[in-house]
Amino acid sequence: MSKKSTMAFLLAAAMFSQAEVQAQKKAAPTKKTATATKAQANKTQLVEKVTRKNGELVIPYEKYVLPNGLTVVVHEDHSDPIVHVDVTYHVGSAREEVGKSGFAHFFEHMMFQGSDNVADEEHFKIVSESGGTLNGTTNRDRTNYFETVPSNQLETALWLEADRMGFLLDAVTQQKFEVQRETVKNERGQRYDNAPYGLVYEKVSAALYPYGHPYSWTTIGYIEDLNRVDVNDLKNFFLRWYGPNNATLTVGGDVTPEQVVKLAEKYFGSIPRGPEVKDMKLPAPVLTQDRYISYEDNIRFPMVQMTLPTVPAYHPDEAALDVLSRIIGGGRTSIIYQNLVKTQKANQAGSYHSTSELAGEFTLMARTFPNQTLAEMEKELRNALAEFEKKGVTDEDLERFKASAEASFINRMSSVSGKTSTLAAYQTFTGNPNYLSKELKAIQAVTKDDVKRVYNQYIKGKKAVVLSVVPKGKPEMVAAKDNYTVDKSGYKAPTDQYAGLKYVKAQDNFDRSKKPAAGPNPTITVPPFWKQNLANGIKVIGTKNDEVPTVTMLFTLQGGHKLEAHDPSKAGLASLTAAMLNEDSEKYTSEEISAQLEKLGASVSFGSGSESMTVSVQSPVKNLDATLALLEERMFKPKFSQDDFDRLKKQRIEAIANQSTQPTVVANNVYSKMLYGEGHIQAIPDIGTVKTVENISLDDVKKFYQNYFSPSVTNLVIVGDVEQQQIMPKLAFLNKWAPKPVNMPAVAKIKGIDKTKIFIVDKEKAAQSEIRIGYMALPYDATGEYYKASLMNYVLGGAFNSRINLNLREDKGYTYGARSGFSGTEEVGPFTASAGVRSDASDLSVIEFMKEIKRFREDGITDEELAFMKSAIGQSDARRYETSFQKASFLNNMLRYNLEPDYVAKQNEILQNITKEEINALAKKYLPVDNMSIMLVGDKASIKPKLEKLGYEVVELDPDGAPIVAKVETPAAPVEADSKTKSKNNRKAKKVNGRVFN
Structure with a gap:
């Protein structure tokens, strides 16, 4: 989850744009249109147009507001035949209530589960088939959904986003709700509960903010809240916050503003306004004493973290606080690095300043080496602050910060997605997509006195939340005894915001159920080199x-x-x-x-x-x-x-x-x-x-x-x-540089796998099991068997809508994501299927993995899947060469593997001509289900008894991979899924692995 809504740390430049029409200030666009005449209110309004002049560092755009309140921002850039579509809703976990945490993030998942005119899980398939990529993220203050597609797919992308904005709720079912609830719980397990230091942010937030403050819980939410809610709660959340007047549609790339506005009016224009959404403003937390808290975790390095409240995003003091954090603990030249890391007192240490819409946090952190207590480390962090007081700020400190910030911003400008998301964030939080000019001024204007002033105002002598994270069984290592528990006594529940909400669908003068036709395919050329x-x-x-x-x-x-x-x-x-x-x-x-x-x-x-x-x-x-x-x-x-x-x-x-x-x-x-x-x-x-x-x-x-x-x-x-x-x-x-011969060692022979076995590595009381299934397969070959095998795997486990991910994530809710693929090098590389799954579904996940691999090997690919694979991979070329990094990777591959300049054309020829029979033959050859290793890292006590019933030999390994014990079971054949599971999974493959919800 990104805590920093602002980009103050990243943005800097010597010049900024003069808008052709002065940018709106803090007022939201809906307030401006509310004062317009009745005739104006029924038309789309051009609010402003910003252009680049004389080499200025600016993102040109035009901004419009539709009569229903939807803000549309368009950035025109014809350098690559791609378009990035971003829909940002001004709602994050800060709009949730006590007892209903995690709603904003949960709803983000539901937005990918189909709408009236887009079938269950078809959103991913349609975007993937068009050669695009997509995602969605949630943080404290906003939720965004975005696609990058070839420019001829613009209308399809807008149709998809509009359909889930205006026509979602009738497609939300209890079954979808339950599956996504399990998926979110899996995500929490993988990223929070089962990850070292995974609960740090949750613990600090609960201690820093008053009970009931919307930042006192994390975006992922609490398990008990996820278990408590029902589908009607979720529907009300949508009705309250997902209206067009609380959203910004930002489109960047190979488009024109006229083209985008026309399509936005067609697909979004008839969606009714939602309830009014007002900005929130809350006072900064006030700490009257240092709040010491702690918890035990499965870690090696004890950690102490001090967090102090500061200012929200876009506050005048934000940039100076960013500089302060850099001087104290932001790199090799920082005080904390020199005093703690360089001297080997700490394994890792630093400081940072993060801001969100309602508040900011200044954090100092140190992870010690084992068997050190944290009291001394806390003292060292406080000494770093005292040293700053003595040393102060130098001109060089400011010069370094401003130059590195400028470079970071320029790098962000290298992709159309980076520019589009920047415009979307500024519009959402300031009402002004061109807020860059103010950010640039603020950073360039920071003085040494500003940095000293914010230190005195927000840090010096101020109280902090001091968190200790210690290894399990070692509570004596904490920095100080806990002295704080959450006080609920002063909490007063807010007024009900969900009463009387009604679902009103748009009335159209066209058939929205018809998917738009794609425009002519864009011309794709490999970069000249x-x-x-x-x-x-x-x-x-x-x-x-x-x-x-x-x-x-x-x-x-x-x-x-x-x-x-x-x-x-x-x-x-x-x-x-x-x-x-x-x-x-x-x-x-x-x-x-x-x-x-x-x-x-x-x-x-x-x-x-x-x-x-x-x-x-x-x-x-x-x-x-x-x-x-x-x-x-x-x-x-x-x-x-x-x-x-x-x-x-x-x-x-x-x-x-x-x-x-x-x-x-x-x-x-x-x-x-x-x-x-x-x-x-x-x-x-x-x-x-x-x-x-x-x-x-x-x-x-x-x-x-x-x-x-x-x-x-x-x-x-x-x-x-x-x-x-x-x-x-x-x-x-x-x-x-004088050359010398480099003698490459002989490649050791790799022994094949005689039969499929299960291997278990014990991770006591783990909430999840990590699964790896595979064998040593093929060396890399750009136009040979390796490339063709990768095409074969695409619908099995390499695509968004892969069979494996559809089964384990979308049908069963066993995992946050599952996948398979080949990863060869000059010599050889493995085929691997993998996932992190719920511990109690470890055996069932193995069954489903092996069933899908076996079924694909025996029955092969369908005609529909073959057409999908060709379309998705073929059209994705539009996204292959956009950024400097992408171009460098492409050229590096050419040198590494001595590829001919026309190898991309040869790959496309192979792709378009490969037949169903060839794919099926490749599946039989390169999916040897009887000669793979199945490995799980998980809680042996709970998963081993069930795994022993699957019919495979089960071998225990230590964490270094050495055998502990071997046991052979006698069932004649591996357990198959039951008939109900079989019928459910024989449906068409539709959906996605790889969606990363933040």
């Missing part, structure tokens, strides 16, 4: 992208974790070497480099993965020379100091040990070990094990860098607002 090889072996590929004034560079050095096969006893060496390259150089400390990069609005970072090491660079074009100078320093003059190594090694060992508290990580690690087998380097996590990292010395890091950091295995991708002839001379320093 250039290539150049350097004498030392570096392969360079690049393309010009002038939509934003930035340059993105990605170096990829073949090897990474794979090279550790030369000495597996030191696995994790590549990752640790990359971490060391992010530290001091011969000339600068890491803090000095970070400070310089922040002032440039740039970044240079090193990383390592299973197949390669990477160097990522991003810079504004105007600061590219200075950024490249820092890149050269970091790449070729690392200091490799003993102090940095000791600190990073300690942090790495602790991080590895901490993985035992994270079921998802345990599942992934054990699953990899099962698939690759003993002796294969990929059976060991990229970051190593405690034992292997303990074996690594600083000399090992130096030797790894000397032996394997070579241009002979390096690819470089460049995407940005520069031409080849401009950028290559600036990279002349790379020619001095």
Whole structure:
């Protein structure tokens, strides 16, 4: 859940736009139209038009208001043949009541369950089939729904959004309600109850805000409230808050304002206004003493967090508080990092300032190493505040903040979805889509005195909520004894807002049940690119992208974790070497480099993965020379100091040990070990094990860098607002990089799976089980069997409306999301089906997973599914090359796999010509249901007895993947789903995995 509705931390620039018509101030558009004449009230009103002049940093748009109060904002951008549609309702969890928490988020789920003219679960299918993607999110203050589709699908997207705004409730059934209730409970289990530190925000919110305050609970809600509500409560929530007068429709991309307004009038214009929605204003919480609270969790690192109340979003003091949080704990140069992390007193520490519509929170946090009490850590956080008082604010502090904020905003402008969502947020919370000008002024105007003033006003000597999170069974580690419990005595229930609500449907002069026809398919072209090889072996590929004034560079050095096969006893060496390259150089400390990069609005970072090491660079074009100078320093003059190594090694060992508290990580690690087998380097996590990292010395890091950091295995991708002839001379320093041969280790043979078995890793009392099912399948091939197998899997578990997700999530409510897919590399990669499921449905989930895989293998794909797959994947090309990151990924793939320039055309040809018979043959070949491993990480005591009845051999593993005990059961065949389940799941496949509700 995003707590920061404002973008003050992100937004900054030197210039801002002058609107052709002065932007509305705080007043909402509905108030303006209320004063219009009767004739005006019956027409769509153009409120303002904002254009870009003289290179200003502004998002051009036109804003309209329909007679029913719907605000329409249109941003025209023809750079890519795509369109982003966003409908934001000004309602979040802050509009809920005590005892009915979670409604806003619950209703977000229900909005994807069909409406009068869109069949059950068809919303996802229609968008996916059009080559689009979609989602919905909820936070404290708003709920938004959005699609990115090829531009010829604009009318379809608007038809879909209008249908659920005006024609939803008759399609809401008790059965859908019950299934989505289980899905939301699964989401809570996965993201809150079953996640380390998952309840921090819930605990702090309840202690910081008075009982009954709409921020005193979280957006996900409480389980007891979810269990208590019924479908009529949910319908009333829709009637109260989902009227067009409480919504903003924002459309950006390859459109014209006239086109969008005409369609908005057609599909949204007849929807009746809803009840009036007034802005809320509540006083900031007042704490008369420090409120100490605590809870025990399944964690390794004890944590203390201090939270103080500040100001709501768009408050004049917000920007200065953002700067303050950055100075105290926002990066390597911050006080908290230097005093706690650099000195190894804390494993992780920092501070941040978050704001929402009604309130803001200033937070300081530290996670200690094991067996440390939190009282001393709280003292250290308070000492950091005292140190700020002494040191104050420097000109450089302000310069760094403003430059990095400007760069963050520019990066956000790189996609049509980023620009559209920015306009939508400003309109929703200020009534002015062009509020950017005020944000920019506020950030650029912050002074040293402002930062000192807000510290004195909101932080110095103020009381805080102090939360301790300690490992289970260690209550003595808390910072201080709990002294606060929620006081309900002063609570007074609000006036009933739901009495007398009626559902009034729109009256149309057209047949809304007919899905709009798509316009002509947009022309899709692969970005033009250039290539150049350097004498030392570096392969360079690049393309010009002038939509934003930035340059993105990605170096990829073949090897990474794979090279550790030369000495597996030191696995994790590549990752640790990359971490060391992010530290001091011969000339600068890491803090000095970070400070310089922040002032440039740039970044240079090193990383390592299973197949390669990477160097990522991003810079504004105007600061590219200075950024490249820092890149050269970091790449070729690392200091490799003993102090940095000791600190990073300690942090790495602790991080590895901490993985035992994270079921998802345990599942992934054990699953990899099962698939690759003993002796294969990929059976060991990229970051190593405690034992292997303990074996690594600083000399090992130096030797790894000397032996394997070579241009002979390096690819470089460049995407940005520069031409080849401009950028290559600036990279002349790379020619001095001396090549050396890199000996890639022989690939260890992977043993096949003789028969399907179930493996269990115990996670005592876990509310959910993590499931992984699969086998080692195929190496990557852009136009061969791998690509074709991926097409085959699309409707099984790779699409929004996959069979697997339809079954486990939408039909059964066992999970928040389930999926399957192939993930090959140059050598080989697995087929994996996975989900986090309710613990009590672990055995049933295994049954349904295997049933769907087996049914697809035996019966194959339907004609309808084949047509859907071809349409969805074929039209998605419109979204493939929009951003610099997307272009860089595409070009990097070409170099990595030595692909021909026409490989995309060949893929499209394969896609369009592949037959039902080919798909079915691929399913039989690459879905070996009798030769897969089924692994679960969950509460053994509750799940094992049921799993033993499924007819598979059951083997217990420890968290490192080593067998504990093996037991063979004798049933003749795996249990099949009952007849009722079978008939239910033989319906057409319709819906989605991958919807992430925040």
